[in-house]
Amino acid sequence: MKLNSLLRKLFGGLCLAMLFVSLGFAQQPTDLYHYDEFGNKVQLQLTGNVIDGRPEIFFGTHQPMKGGVARNEIASPTTLTSQFVVMAKADSDVHALAQQWGVSVVGQLNWDRSYYILESNSPVNALQVANGAFERGEVAQVFSQFSQQKTTRQLPNDTQFSNQWHLRNTGQGGGMVGFDLNVEPLWNFNGNSGLGSGITVGIVDGRVQAAHSDLAFNIRADRSLWLAGTPDFHGTAVAGIVGAIGDNNLGVSGVAPRASLAGISLLNQTMTDAVEAQALTNHFSTMVGGQFDGIHIYNNSWGPSDNGTRVRAGPLVRAALANAAVNGRDGLGNIYVWAGGNGGNVDNVNYDGYANSRYTIAVGATTNLGVRASYSERGAALLVNAMGDGGTRAITSTSTGNGYTNSMGGTSSASPMVAGVVALMLEANPNLGWRDVQHILVQTAWQTDPGHAGWITNGAGLTHNDFYGFGTVDAVAAVNMASNWTNVQPEMLSSATASVNQIIADGSGNLNNPIFGAPVFSTIEITDQVLVEHVEVIFNTSGGWGGDLEVVLTSPMGTQSMLATLHGHGAAYNNWTFMTVKNWGELSQGTWTLRVRDGWATDQSTWLNWSLNVYGTAAIPEPSSIIFLGLIGLAGFMRRNRRPLS
Numbered sequence: 001m002k003l004n005s006l007l008r009k010l011f012g013g014l015c016l017a018m019l020f021v022s023l024g025f026a027q028q029p030t031d032l033y034h035y036d037e038f039g040n041k042v043q044l045q046l047t048g049n050v051i052d053g054r055p056e057i058f059f060g061t062h063q064p065m066k067g068g069v070a071r072n073e074i075a076s077p078t079t080l081t082s083q084f085v086v087m088a089k090a091d092s093d094v095h096a097l098a099q100q101w102g103v104s105v106v107g108q109l110n111w112d113r114s115y116y117i118l119e120s121n122s123p124v125n126a127l128q129v130a131n132g133a134f135e136r137g138e139v140a141q142v143f144s145q146f147s148q149q150k151t152t153r154q155l156p157n158d159t160q161f162s163n164q165w166h167l168r169n170t171g172q173g174g175g176m177v178g179f180d181l182n183v184e185p186l187w188n189f190n191g192n193s194g195l196g197s198g199i200t201v202g203i204v205d206g207r208v209q210a211a212h213s214d215l216a217f218n219i220r221a222d223r224s225l226w227l228a229g230t231p232d233f234h235g236t237a238v239a240g241i242v243g244a245i246g247d248n249n250l251g252v253s254g255v256a257p258r259a260s261l262a263g264i265s266l267l268n269q270t271m272t273d274a275v276e277a278q279a280l281t282n283h284f285s286t287m288v289g290g291q292f293d294g295i296h297i298y299n300n301s302w303g304p305s306d307n308g309t310r311v312r313a314g315p316l317v318r319a320a321l322a323n324a325a326v327n328g329r330d331g332l333g334n335i336y337v338w339a340g341g342n343g344g345n346v347d348n349v350n351y352d353g354y355a356n357s358r359y360t361i362a363v364g365a366t367t368n369l370g371v372r373a374s375y376s377e378r379g380a381a382l383l384v385n386a387m388g389d390g391g392t393r394a395i396t397s398t399s400t401g402n403g404y405t406n407s408m409g410g411t412s413s414a415s416p417m418v419a420g421v422v423a424l425m426l427e428a429n430p431n432l433g434w435r436d437v438q439h440i441l442v443q444t445a446w447q448t449d450p451g452h453a454g455w456i457t458n459g460a461g462l463t464h465n466d467f468y469g470f471g472t473v474d475a476v477a478a479v480n481m482a483s484n485w486t487n488v489q490p491e492m493l494s495s496a497t498a499s500v501n502q503i504i505a506d507g508s509g510n511l512n513n514p515i516f517g518a519p520v521f522s523t524i525e526i527t528d529q530v531l532v533e534h535v536e537v538i539f540n541t542s543g544g545w546g547g548d549l550e551v552v553l554t555s556p557m558g559t560q561s562m563l564a565t566l567h568g569h570g571a572a573y574n575n576w577t578f579m580t581v582k583n584w585g586e587l588s589q590g591t592w593t594l595r596v597r598d599g600w601a602t603d604q605s606t607w608l609n610w611s612l613n614v615y616g617t618a619a620i621p622e623p624s625s626i627i628f629l630g631l632i633g634l635a636g637f638m639r640r641n642r643r644p645l646s
């Protein structure tokens with residue numbers, strides 16, 4: 001299974017090459033070849049072209065046909081890279097071998113440590129070293145690395161585009177080739193499609209440098225708020241990630257390089273509940289000539305301090321989000337994308353009342369090596385992840401002073417990437433509701449770091465991980481699904497409350513080494529049959545130290561959501577709302593169990609009561625519901641298996 005998956009990544013689409021060999025084309029001007037996954041020698045030739053600094057090749061030994069037709073059977077140009085992968089033999093020292101071969105070890109595949117990624121100083125040398133190592137029996141297998149262009153379009157001409165690995169990861173800085181947003185195949189600069197035209201993204205942040213040469217054309221001052229004043233690094237970098245002008249021979253490109261940007265300088269204000277609510281509803285329902293002409297998407301790369309304190313959004317912000325879902329964007333609901341938080345293991349998305357709202361899309365950060373950034377917070381409320389710093393390269397974007405930065409990062413950079421992808425989704429299908437956008441992201445995200453122990457498969461066959469959400473956003477997959485999407489049925493809610501009134505036995509450990517007392521269980525029966533989207537738990541305790549408690553919800557289909565672990569915040573739980581997306585696609589009917597236990601000595605809490613809110617759509621009566629669930633399961637299966645590295 002692992003090997004199959006690797007081979008699919010490495011060799012997807014290249015099987016025709018082997019066909020050529022088996023057909024026995026004869027002479028070869030140069031003796032270039034590689035070994036395929038079966039150990040067969042496969043001839044290849046240089047075409048003489050150079051693409052992105054790499055020699056173009058074709059597989060086989062046949063000459064291009066006269067007249068220039070049918071040069072080879074692979075539709076997209078393929079180039080030879082300086083990298084190759086070896087599968088080490090047991091007990092062999094690949095680092096020592098690499099030294100002998102004169103190449104560098106640049107990484108290991110994170111889900112199987114017997115695969116090493118090596119790099120030479122030239123593509124042809126990489127090929128020859130790989131062949132030699134295999135022929136001398138020094139390694140079990142070799143995989144020369146080819147790069148197959150996804151389409152024949154030109155890449156944008158922005159001068160710093162090659163640094164933007166989150167848009168096109170060619171292995172810059174030793175990063176994981178192909179670990180990117182998969183967005184660039186959507187861009188059609190000549191046809192002005194796939195660029196976010198007609199969609200406005202609010203940058204709720206520090207003040208954007210609206211006059212920046214790589215932003216100015218996309219800025220809508222008439223939809224902005226508090227735009228005048230001294231620009232801010234963070235806001236300007238976030239704006240560029242969403243919608244810097246692409247293909248203008250200058251600097252960088254945004255994910256949605258023709259989207260409009262509205263600068264909303266919230267972080268330059270005195271941030272009261274009322275001011276935050278004003279920012280989040282700026283032009284949320286503006287109609288012009290019967291058409292929505294306000295802000296479709298609000299990116300929020302900000303939130304409470306990431307120190308493990310539970311902080312709720314104020315009542316006006318909560319009301320603003322709920323109202324925007326119903327009355328915003330001509331009734332379709334505005335899209336709120338939110339940084340999941342940078343508190344690492346001391347914090348949790350579920351202690352942040354903004355990021356854990358069901359109206360917001362919480363985004364985690366993954367590095368250019370394809371693994372969680374250490375600062376990125378876990379949480380059952382995390383929906384997806386995108387790219388941040390923390391690996392060998394940070395994020396390149398616009399900066400103040402009409403400049404650029406190579407050091408943007410955090411979940412602050414991951415969130416605007418998703419906002420940009422949503423802009424492309426809405427361009428492709430402006431009729432998507434706010435829940436439709438979440439459905440599509442859930443189904444099209446792909447499983448990041450598949451060897452990570454946190455992955456669970458829920459009752460609908462969807463895979464979720466508290467560190468990665470449903471996975472890394474894939475723009476091509478999301479836009480394709482958006483284009484053919486039928487909006488989900490209106491949202492329904494099934495709720496119930498349980499009284500508990502029990503003392504929770506005190507634990508005997510501490511924050512980092514919990515030793516749990518006896519757990520207290522409480523159950524709620526749900527009789528409505530909801531096809532689940534978001535689930536909320538409203539939790540009440542008194543006395544004690546709230547951070548002593550671990551809180552776990554188990555659904556009728558057996559999926560566990562860790563809502564809280566031990567953390568440094570003492571306050572008792574007072575109507576705290578937890579949210580989990582881990583039950584997405586499950587059926588609600590049956591027993592929901594909440595387990596609470598105390599792992600930290602001295603303080604003892606009383607669990608008063610809890611409520612359960614299950615949101616989703618009315619489940620289709622059987623047998624259709626079985627078919628529908630089957631489809632969701634299939635989507636999950638496809639997601640796990642769909643990701644070729646280019």
Ligand SMILES: [Ca+2]
Nearest residue numbers: 158245250252
């Ligand atoms: Ca540009």
Ligand SMILES: [Ca+2]
Nearest residue numbers: 306341347352
């Ligand atoms: Ca946080």
Ligand SMILES: [Ca+2]
Nearest residue numbers: 548600601603
């Ligand atoms: Ca305790």
